[in-house]
Amino acid sequence: MxxxxxxxxxxxxxxxxxxxxxxxxxxxxxxxxxxxxxxxxxxxxxxxxxxxxxxxxxxxxxxxxxxPAVVKWSAAYNRRSGLLEMSRNILEGMRDYSGETIHLFVFENGRAYYLEKLESPSPLVMRSQVGVELPLYSTAGGKAILFALPSNQLDDYLAKNVLERRTPNTITDPDRLKELLKQYKSLGYSEEIQENEEGIRCVAAPVVDGNGYPIGAVSVSAPAYRFDDKKASVVGRKLAQETAKISLRISRRHMEGNKEA
Structure with a gap:
């Protein structure tokens, strides 16, 4: 052949x-x-x-x-990345703290995927599924990754991608999105209010490597009716603090790996 x-x-x-x-x-x-x-x-x-x-x-x-053979492939990826392993206790802690659904995303080669999902103790039906790619512009996790990107890569993303409307609240104006990303960067976390799924509100913070480059994100998702502005702000700030701990672990791991090499 x-x-x-x-x-x-x-x-x-x-x-x-x-x-x-x-x-x-x-x-x-x-x-x-x-x-x-x-x-x-x-x-x-x-x-x-x-x-x-x-x-x-x-x-x-x-x-x-x-x-079942694909489980081996998934395990091999997780071992190489280390992101899930180093995030596990923080993901569980954020679920207990917020009482809501937690997602871990991985960002590779310009695309983000759901790597883990910890369900809320309260019922919450969402389309999210481990292994599925997520849109960066309409999800809190995606926007957390975008605001952590170097400005030239963000500009490149906005130039090459059409911001399609996924709900009535989806932001489809690149300039408007860019302004919001600046605000999110100053806060340390992003928000999404029924922009990707109607009835769902999320906050998210990026996971970055030792150079400050995004390799993933963590989000907290909840029904919009029980995730008001005050709770979203409190959870968002807490999430930014906890996600920074994952970034520090990633950075230390890379430094140790470089020493061994």
């Missing part, structure tokens, strides 16, 4: 994995082929190969779902 053909097969396999990871239920061959634009023959070959490696599982009804 030519190198170009191998790359195409890999891209097709990734598209299948992306499709299945977005589903809440197992899917059949026809559904997968239609969603990915592949022929049934091609989809079946790839599905069978992934099944042989336990990357996918096939149930008794002939439907496919993500398999």
């Amino acid at each position: 030519a190198q170009k053909d191998k790359v195409l097969v890999l891209q097709k396999a990734i598209s299948i994995l992306e499709d299945l990871s977005d589903r809440s239920e197992p899917a059949g061959l026809t559904e997968i082929a239609k969603a990915t634009g592949l022929s049934k023959t091609t989809a079946y070959r790839i599905l069978s190969t992934l099944q042989d490696s336990n990357v996918l599982l096939k149930n008794s009804r002939g439907r496919y779902q993500i398999g």
Whole structure:
């Protein structure tokens, strides 16, 4: 098989994995082929190969779902990053302090993903899901990352991305967003009031490396009706203090790694 053909097969396999990871239920061959634009023959070959490696599982009804092999990949990423390990107790502490849902995000190669989610003791239905990419401009976590970026990278992001309206409250004017990011930077935390999901309000603070570059963020999310301005301000300030501790741990780890090298 030519190198170009191998790359195409890999891209097709990734598209299948992306499709299945977005589903809440197992899917059949026809559904997968239609969603990915592949022929049934091609989809079946790839599905069978992934099944042989336990990357996918096939149930008794002939439907496919993500398999246990991916857990190893996730664990390997978390070991390399160290972000989840060094954040765990602070995430739990913020959940206990706020009584609300906590998210940890990782920022790599210009894109942010949900790395961890600690549910609120109170019921809260949100679309967030570990492993899913989040929009930077309409989420508190994303905006925390944006305000920590160097100004030239922020300008580049705003020039290349269309700020699509996700709710009636979404900020779609780049200049307006940029002004708000300046305010958030001075506060040390960002806010999002029903801009990404209606009924949800969040505050977030960035996690930065030893050079001050954002590698992630932590957010607190709650129903807007029980997260008023006063509570958001108190929780936001506390979150900024706690997230700074994660940044310090990350910086120290990198320094220790450089000494060993």
